[in-house]
Amino acid sequence: MAHPLEMRVLTQGIGEVDLTRIENYEAQGGYAALRKALKQMTPQDVQAEVKKANLRGRGGAGFPAGVKWGFLPDDGRPRYLACNGDESEPGTFNNRMLIEFNPHLLIEGILIAAYAVRASKSFIYLRGEFKKGARVLEDAIEQARAKGYLGDNILGTDFSQEIVVHRGAGAYICGEETGLLSSLEGGRGEPRNKPPFPAVAGLYGMPTVVNNVETLCNVPFIVERGADWFLSIGTENSPGTKLFSVSGMVRRPGNYELPLGITMRELIFDVAGGLLPGRTLKAVQPGGASSPVLLPEHLDLPLDFDTVQKAGSILGTAGVMVFDETVCMVRTALYYADFFSHESCGQCTPCREGTAWTARLLRKIERGQGTMEDVEVLKSLDTLMSGTTICLLSDFSKTFLMSVLKHFPEEFEAHIKGRACLAEQPQEVRSA
């Protein structure tokens, strides 16, 4: 049963009805928004409504979708829509749920967005691991086609649209929007310099909109219920609901759809069932691996884009990872360092060398062979790896590390001076 704080909009029916069947999706009002958009609204109307709703991108950056759509130049070239379903940010698993269990909502959102920006074709880029997601979406697309929602002359109008499901094959960087486009064009998923932004020169050099799965899943509701309804949920600058992926040391890990602005305390202690028995809270990453830690003192912080940023972190993907006293921050930083070093595409020296150095130094420290000088080198990487690279992976790769160096210096010292770990780790973790 849903927790009273939960607000099921995008997730309505998930777990109760089989929404992969189009008739069940229609029975709860599905595809009515597409009909409304196509028959009663112009593309400009749809854009205006989404802009008014201030739908902020759910893929990490929080940029308003309606504004982004307005950047496409009107120069007669073909335009494309790419849905970002690469979902690879550690700690994040909400797109996957929407794809596997509410595929028609995503398809409807893509079709409406494609109509709004007058795209000639749409693509869904799925990470390679989402093989089931690809199956579910391919099947849902054929169901939608059979009902006249997709293909030529949708619902008897002169709007036509195809959606192509494209599977990646194991590369985190393909989630970065220009890396995604490079990959979709049939090459290495290497990010490109911006500007030009995808809106101007995206897929095959054409104007392209890239939006996250969850962002697009909000579009049908905004069209159907109106921007004012959307603005009535959440906070002033972060309207709407958000799917929070909660994991780590809580009793009920999972995806929870809640109004933006719910406090971290409500999310962790009410909705996700609280900590494991007898444990104490140490730190929380509110937005995936790329987010700096928040501390127990932040428990009453409302989780919305701007407030979390003011507190020194980012809401990012809302992949909320909860760490208690058994979690070693040095070791956690090492896991991330290995991850980012492996996922760096290698085009930029600060990122390629910096992520590798970080991993090497942290491994040394974690094994009790580090020096306090190593810590200083790590700190110096903060500026060396910032703001000089093609994409933000370099910047993001060290935000967690810098935050724990600041808030938990004693753990690094203990590993170095005492050759000991301060965290009381469960047996299976300590064994390595």
Next chain:
Amino acid sequence: MSAENGRAGAERAMENGAAQAAPWWERRAEDVERLIGKYPNSRSAIMGLFWMAQEERGYVSDEDLNWIADKLGLTRGYVDSTITFYSLYHLQPVGKYTIIVCNNVICGLKGSEGLVQELERLLDVKVGGTSADGLFTLQTTGECIAACDGAPALQINQEYFHKVTPERAKLIIERLREGAELEALSEEIGLTKPGAVWEEGD
């Protein structure tokens, strides 16, 4: 891409008989053309063709790479440089089932290392190796596989299994050895259902 990409190449090869006359791109010529036709530019089909090759023989062979380069009008160097960017493609033969255990932070905290040790024991291989019967290749990944609420999690040929305790690992291996169908097994015992509330710490 064809939706029925669930079966591993080895399995399909066995079904079709070992001595195959026609290569996959001839037998599946229609699928190939449909895939290429989806894109404004044929080069975009490269990843789908890699996947197809891998479904057919379990890995992407030298012969496959030559054919794909030729088909899409690309150089072999370009094709090689592209495929090596992506970690899920195999360039060498692997077992019928490739098990990839998530070793990112949350799975690490929930016992992925113990899980890997248990799998090494069950299969009598080290990470990176293939079991003597040719059925299983064991790998780990530093990428989070978007299943952290079901940690520790793993994938077998990209099908999900969540909350894989040592006992459940044993069960999965047993069932696959008995010939269970992978996709169905994932649905049956992979804890893939939505909204499942998994109370922890009891």
